[in-house]
Amino acid sequence: MALLEATGIGKNFGSTKVLQNISLSLEKGEALAIIGSSGSGKTTLLRCLNFLETPDTGRIVVDGETLWDADDPATHKEREKRKKRLHFGLVFQNFNLFPQYTALQNVMLAGQLLARERPDFRTNRKQIYEGLEIQARRLLEQMGLSDRANHYPHQLSGGQQQRVAIARALALEPDILCFDEPTSALDPELTGEVLRVLRELAAKKTTMIIVTHEMAFARDVADRILFMDGGVVVEEGPAHQVIDHPREERTRRFLAHYSA
Amino acid sequence: MVIWSRLTESFWLNTQLFALTLLFALPLGLVVAFGSMSRFTPLRAVVRTFVWVIRGTPLMLQIIVIYLGPGLMGWGTPWPAGSFGRLWAAVVAFVINYACYFSEIYRGGIESVPRGQTEAGQVLGMTRAQIFFRVTLLQVVKRILPPMGNEVITLVKDTSLANVISNKEIIMMAKEYSAKGLIWPLFSTAIFFLVFVGVLTLLFGALEKKLDYFK
Ligand SMILES: Nc1ncnc2c1ncn2[C@@H]1O[C@H](COP(=O)(O)OP(=O)(O)OP(=O)(O)O)[C@@H](O)[C@H]1O
Ligand SMILES: [Mg+2]
Numbered sequence: 233m234a235l236l237e238a239t240g241i242g243k244n245f246g247s248t249k250v251l252q253n254i255s256l257s258l259e260k261g262e263a264l265a266i267i268g269s270s271g272s273g274k275t276t277l278l279r280c281l282n283f284l285e286t287p288d289t290g291r292i293v294v295d296g297e298t299l300w301d302a303d304d305p306a307t308h309k310e311r312e313k314r315k316k317r318l319h320f321g322l323v324f325q326n327f328n329l330f331p332q333y334t335a336l337q338n339v340m341l342a343g344q345l346l347a348r349e350r351p352d353f354r355t356n357r358k359q360i361y362e363g364l365e366i367q368a369r370r371l372l373e374q375m376g377l378s379d380r381a382n383h384y385p386h387q388l389s390g391g392q393q394q395r396v397a398i399a400r401a402l403a404l405e406p407d408i409l410c411f412d413e414p415t416s417a418l419d420p421e422l423t424g425e426v427l428r429v430l431r432e433l434a435a436k437k438t439t440m441i442i443v444t445h446e447m448a449f450a451r452d453v454a455d456r457i458l459f460m461d462g463g464v465v466v467e468e469g470p471a472h473q474v475i476d477h478p479r480e481e482r483t484r485r486f487l488a489h490y491s492a
Numbered sequence: 493m494v495i496w497s498r499l500t501e502s503f504w505l506n507t508q509l510f511a512l513t514l515l516f517a518l519p520l521g522l523v524v525a526f527g528s529m530s531r532f533t534p535l536r537a538v539v540r541t542f543v544w545v546i547r548g549t550p551l552m553l554q555i556i557v558i559y560l561g562p563g564l565m566g567w568g569t570p571w572p573a574g575s576f577g578r579l580w581a582a583v584v585a586f587v588i589n590y591a592c593y594f595s596e597i598y599r600g601g602i603e604s605v606p607r608g609q610t611e612a613g614q615v616l617g618m619t620r621a622q623i624f625f626r627v628t629l630l631q632v633v634k635r636i637l638p639p640m641g642n643e644v645i646t647l648v649k650d651t652s653l654a655n656v657i658s659n660k661e662i663i664m665m666a667k668e669y670s671a672k673g674l675i676w677p678l679f680s681t682a683i684f685f686l687v688f689v690g691v692l693t694l695l696f697g698a699l700e701k702k703l704d705y706f707k
Contacts, residue, residue: 282615283614284611314614314617314618315617317614317615317617318617320615321615322615324608324611324612328606328608328609328611329612330609330612330627331631331706332630332631332634332705332706341616342616342618345617345618345619345622345626384706384707385707386706386707401615401616404616404617
């Protein structure tokens with residue numbers, strides 16, 4: 233059974249249907265890229281998976297556990313959303329680092345707060361915090377940012393900030409890590425360093441959903457690609473096939489903008 | 493010399509009123525701010541109307557209403573007799589008034605923090621309280637320090653309005669001398685206010701500098 237099964241996801245904002253009957257599944261260790269033109273609903277889909285928006289229809293099942301079922305009010309409890317979110321991580325287009333914390337603190341903060349809920353927190357506080365710091369430093373090193381651990385976000389370039397944000401998301405070890413156009417707020421020279429990190433994550437079999445406009449990257453790194461248009465899934469398939477031999481006319485027209 | 497020490501003594505009342513107002517109005521303002529941002533429409537409407545009324549009427553009038561209102565309505569005055577009761581009536585009026593002004597500053601500050609900050613906290617499994625205290629609050633403080641500095645400086649000078657219900661603060665004390673034909677004590681009260689405001693200006697400057705480390 234797939235790690236993530238999302239079926240029939242629909243979302244309306246007022247009378248506009250932003251998502252209609254979106255289904256996707258993701259195996260553990262798989263990287264899925266989502267492509268599509270502006271306004272096609274890619275961000276909204278990621279926000280639904282992370283419970284920043286509540287889907288109007290459909291189900292989200294992770295690892296056999298139903299996190300959301302539009303028809304089952306028992307899955308709608310506000311209080312349980314917080315725990316359910318932890319199955320997913322989300323890296324934002326504009327990083328959203330916490331400006332008052334250093335890179336290292338940004339990566340550790342959520343873990344420290346969650347640790348308070350552990351039964352052994354009071355007795356093992358020191359070891360727990362030390363463990364979190366070791367983990368955070370290791371993640372920053374993995375992102376090539378060892379020497380930036382004590383820098384504040386405004387002292388970092390966009391590409392560095394985005395890599396801190398990726399480390400921050402990884403620190404909670406989510407089942408599925410989502411990226412919403414992680415490089416589109418970056419200058420072209422800085423895009424490469426973030427894409428390199430994503431390639432490494434893919435090589436390590438991190439389960440990921442990446443919304444991107446970098447077609448070459450999507451083809452090379454993702455296992456599968458999903459093309460969205462107007463709130464529906466138009467085409468889905470192995471990455472090379474969707475980019476190089478799209479079946480649908482709409483996909484072809486969309487990709488034509490990038491081949492030039 | 494006697495005059496100076498009597499002026500200093502009476503300025504102690506301004507200082508007390510100042511300190512007590514901040515002590516209660518700073519937290520109360522936050523409560524009012526949350527009320528005025530509530531998603532529960534009736535509460536939001538009530539709070540915003542209240543803020544409008546308080547900000548839309550003179551503080552001097554509010555002091556009088558708080559002190560004399562209950563008695564005039566036939567409810568019996570809640571204020572103890574004497575200077576103690578007069579001070580507390582003034583404190584209550586000031587706290588209500590300043591909490592409303594602070595609430596608008598807080599609201600502006602809270603709303604100016606990008607939504608993405610809250611969302612980043614949510615995605616990282618933080619509770620609403622954790623997001624507020626660990627993510628939003630310091631950013632709000634940084635943004636509101638300049639307008640708060642203004643408001644606090646205004647408060648220093650507003651404290652003399654308490655004399656409308658016979659609180660013997662510094663201006664009232666000095667006026668007693670001018671009524672007797674001695675005018676310089678009235679003008680010298682400016683020194684007290686200037687020194688107080690000068691200290692506050694330095695303090696706020698230092699606080700702003702302390703929060704300069706992030707953007
Ligand atoms: N909170 C909202 N309220 C109303 N409409 C919204 C809201 N969020 C998104 N929309 C609309 O939903 C549609 C899909 O938006 P979304 O941001 O998901 O698209 P996208 O595929 O991520 O686009 P882009 O490539 O520009 O990021 C758009 O038409 C947008 O205007
Ligand atoms: Mg988007």
